[in-house]
Amino acid sequence: MADPVISLIIEKTGDLLIQKLVFLKGVRRQVERLRNDLVRMRCFLKDADQRQDEDERIRNWVSEIRAAAYDAEDIIEIFASKVEFFTKDKGIVTKLTYYPFKIVNFYKIGKEIESLRMRLKEIADSRVEYGIKNLGEGMTTHGEELQRIRRSSPLIEDKDIVGFGEITKSLVAELLKEDRNRRVVSIIGMGGAGKTTLAKKVYNHADVRERFDCRAWVCVSSIYNHKETLTSIIKQLNPVTNELLDMLEKMQEQDLEQRVYQDLQDKCYLVVLDDVWKEEAWDCLARRAFPDVNTSSRVLLTSRKRDVAVHADALSIPHELKTLGEDDSWQLFLKKALGHGANAVCPSDLEVVGRKIAGRCAGLPLAITVIGGLLLGKKKLKSEWEKVLNNFNAYLSRSQSEAGPILELSYADLPANLKYCFLYLGLFPEDSVISVRKLIHMWVAEGIMQKRDAKNLEETAAYDDVERLCSRNMVQVAEMTVDERIKSCRVHDLLRELAIRKAEDENFFQVHDTRDDEISAKSRYLAVHSLPLDKNYFGSSTPPLRSLLFLNVHRENFSLSFKSFRKLRILDLEKAGMDYLPKEIGEVRLLRYLGLRRTLIRRLPHSLGCLRNLQTLDIRTYYPVEVSNFIWKLESLRHLYACRMECDVPLKIDGLRNLQTLLGVNFDDIMHNNMITLTSLQKLGIWVGERSEIDKLCLHLSEVENLKTLHLYRNITTVWPSLAGLSKLHHVTELKLSGMFLRKLPPDFPPNLSRLSLKNTFLRNDPMPVLEKLGQLSFLKMKDAYRGPQHMVISRHGFHQLKFLELRYLRVDEIKVEEGALPQLQCLRIRECYSLEKLPEELKHISSLDALELVDMPEDFISGLDADMVSTVPNLRIF
Structure with a gap:
């Protein structure tokens, strides 16, 4: 696989040609030639990429191409951005005024492109000196060497095994299960988790050896050789004689398949396929070589990829090998x-x-x-x-x-875009729990998903890539949502070190985590985990940064000059301690992601309106943020997160056709805008006042067809306004009400509501008699929502569609559940309900209940749990 960064940049250069054609037509031919030069260079990259680990000169050669590719994208995008800024949506007089500016810049970019093409020619000429061959000219690759080191054998079994007792029993039991069909039993997990070690333990188990007529073990590996695998199985099933070896040497693949089939046909066999990477490898063996003839035969398969295991046998749930607990590790x-x-x-x-x-x-x-x-x-x-x-x-x-080959194989097997995504994860600090939503916004801002052209598909594609990395066990799931989407993730330290090492080898990014680190003048991506006291943080160097992330840097009076960072696409200053944002931020025209969460900033400069490429703006700071009236200019804006925005004039937001998320806006600002023009809006959070007319608001929003989530909140200790009119919101499926003294529930709800959250509402009357009648409600969260009498009652047949219920910080001593209530409930989470004396006994009659989660509950409550009742719940989790 050619260098992931260069491959993506070549594609993005082509995309830029299409997207910015109207602004690039004066230099279109030069840009096309430049792109063709990069495409030609890619012909030599596969060979170079496979040999980077062997030769530092080759690594430097690839690094030079990468730098040129980055520069090509920067030159084109900066130029197009300038022309677009000065001419788009301008009158004829303005366009004529800036015509000389365009001519000068056309000449300037033409010279820069020609200079860049000369650079590429010199780099191409130097490849002969480094012995870099054309695509397809054979040689032993670094990947093949890794595979040889990785080869496994069942003969050498590790005696120092801990933590595998229960899973070994489970695997042996599944192999011995009475089922005449050929079944596949799978072990999955990240590289180094002990899959092969566990498979050996099971393979050599006395009960397993006694059960099967014959056994074979083959290491499949990512560079799959079908003939070699078949030959290895035949040798294990037959006495190895000179006659057999001569015969195997002459046999074709089809003959070998038939021989394996014949050797196994009448037997109850066990074959271990260790380290399977591709579905095709399984298909080659299962369809033509492994008979399925009612002999109770089994295949034990290990893989780093869940998809491979599921493909081999969709009816068999893979056994996922987790990391060891503290005691077993010790x-x-x-x-x-x-x-x-x-x-x-x-x-x-x-x-x-x-x-x-x-x-x-x-x-x-x-x-x-x-x-x-x-x-x-x-x-x-x-x-x-x-x-x-x-x-x-x-x-x-x-x-x-020892460690490197096992983990490097997982990286080498990734396609180019997933390599890029994986490397990006190395920017985050050790042991970080990374928000998937934030990660997706960053990846989209980087243009990794740029080739996708359907509406909102970039975000969908980015989430799919998170799932793929988790499925390949390169990334660990940290938290799931109730509807089983990945909410946050983490990277094991060893894999993070691999990402950092690969990224540094390829000059992809730099992590600055000590006060003595020097900032490289070549850095394109920089993550700052430690900030020195020196005000001149970057010294004399001005790296051509595309991403600048300050992560967990807690410094007061922190400031940053943006004059030197015109190429930034991503700037994340979360928790950085900044108390103001310089007006020079408006000159960073390529910026697509700006994160100011948990800073001390109280006001945004008007120059922010110049950021026409900005996609995500996160201003969930510690204070309400004063925003001048520029938001409407941010035509690329997709996500605006705020705790609360304040503006001295009605904030104009209509016309933002790309906006999907808008949180923290005031009621009056919404009512002053034509919300129908926000054709992509899916999620809206509004601050309401005592006199806000919710009925008019709902009528105003009723035709915003894509609006799915509405969040209404207050933080003032006066009563809420009337919440009448919610039934007009036919498109809304999720409603969140947050704020004190709601007193009573709304008289009506959106008719298609499936998710409801009540937070700090201090209801006086038991809300269950009203909520349990919401016919489509499947998800209900209540946090400090009820402060009435000391019990709540869910009546017979109440909540007939509810699948998830969370009760948090409720001051009740009893929850009554009548027989027949909650017939679809799958997960019940009770958290910080300190007055609750016991669980409802009726829970044991809810057959659908799969998980009971008790979080931060008193010790007396936990010790008093009815053992018979909780034993009926498959998954009891106590945190």
Whole structure:
């Protein structure tokens, strides 16, 4: 696979030609030639990419192409942005005034493109010197070497195994299950999680060996060789003689398939396919070589990809191998670091530092094994172990012969756009829980999904890529929404280190996490995790940054000059401590994502209206933000997040046809705009006052056809206005009401409402008799929503469609559930309800209930749980 960054930039250059054609027509031919030069360079990139790890000169050669590709995109986009800014939607007089400006800039960009083409020619000429061959000219690749290191065998079984007891029993039981059909049992997990180790343990289990007539083990790998796999199976099923070897040498693939089929046809067989990467590999074997003839045969498959396991047998749920818990991690660490097997006991002076080292491995058996092996060869001194702890990543990276190939294979198998997405995750700090919504906004702003042309498909494609990375076990799911969408994710430390190492090798990004780091003048992406006191943060260098992220930098009176950052697409200043935004921000014309969440900023400069490319603006600061009347100019704006915006004149927002999310706007501002013109608006959050006429608001919003979510909130201790009129909102399926002293529920609700959230509403009367009659309600969250009598009642047949119910911080001592209520309930979450004495007994009659989650509940409540009742719930989770 050619360099992911260059591949994407070549595609984006072509997209720019189409999108900005009207502004580029004066230099169209030069741009096309430049793009063709980059396309030709890509012919040599596959060979170079496979050899970057072997030769620093080749790595530098690829880096030069990448820098030229970045410069090409920057030159074209900056030029088009300037011409667009000065001529779009302007009158004839203005256009004539700026005509000389266009001529000068056409000449200037023409010279820059020609200079860039000369650079590319010099780079191309130098490839011969580096021995870089044309696409398709064969040689041993780095990937093939990784595969050879990775080859597995069932003969050498790791005796130091912990944490696999229950899953081993489960796998053995499934292999021995009475089912005459051929079935596939799958183990999935990230690289280094112990899939092969577990498969060996199951393969060599006494009950398994006794059950099957014959067994075979093959390591499939990502570079699948069908003939080699078939040959290996035949050798394991037959005595290996010279006659057999001669015959195998002469046989074609079709003959080998028939021979495997014949060898297995009348037998109850077990075949282990270790490390399967592609669905095609399974198809080749299953359809032509593995008979399914009612002999209770089994295939045990390991893979990093959930999709592969599901494809092999859609009826079999894959066994997902999670990282080890704290206790199991410690036991495995002791075995590997001290070498005493089951009798490993840690010297008292080493235990504290030892547990910290084990903790850094984050439950990954591979990391524990590598670090433990390093410590085994060192003196058992506290100073030696502390040295490893303080330089954990350096010691781990020195052991690449063990850890590197396993993780690098996962990266090498990613398509170009997923490589780009994975590398981007390395910008976030260690152990970060990363918001998927934020990640999607950033990826879209980077233009990774630029090729998608259907409405809103960029966000959909970006979410799909998050799912693909999770399915491949490159990224871990941290939190799911109730409707089973990924809400947040995290990257294991080892994989984050891989992303950082790859990114630094490719000059993709730089992470600045110590005060002594120097900012590279070549950095395109920079994540700042530690901020020095020196005001001149970037020194004399001015890197051509595209993304600048300040993550977890807590500094008061922090300021930043934007004059040197005209190429920025993404600027994230979350928690950075800034108290004002300089007016120079308006000169960063290519900016698409601006994050100011949890800063101290109280006012946005009017120059922000110059950011015509801005897609996401997050101003959920600690204070209400004063916004001058420029929002209507942000024609590319898709998402505007605010806690509360204030404007001295009615805020104009109509005409923003790309706007999907608008949170934190005042009631009067909404009523002064023609909301029908916001044709993409899906999510709207409005501050309402005591005199706000909600009935008129609902009529005003009733024809906004894409509006799905409405959030109404107050923070003043006076009563709410009348909430009549909600029934006019036929398109709204989700309603959130937040704010004190709602007193009573609205007289009506949107007719198609499926999701309802009540927060800090302090209702006086039990809301259940009203809410349980909402016919399509499937999701209900209540937080400090009720302050009436000390009990709530859900009546017979109430909530007949509700699937999720969360009750948080409710001051009730009893919840009554009548028989027949909540017939569809799948998850009940009770959180911080400190007065609640017990769970409703009727829960044991709700057959659909799959999960009961108890979060921050009193110890007396937990200890008093009825064991018989909670035993009827498949998943009890206590946090």
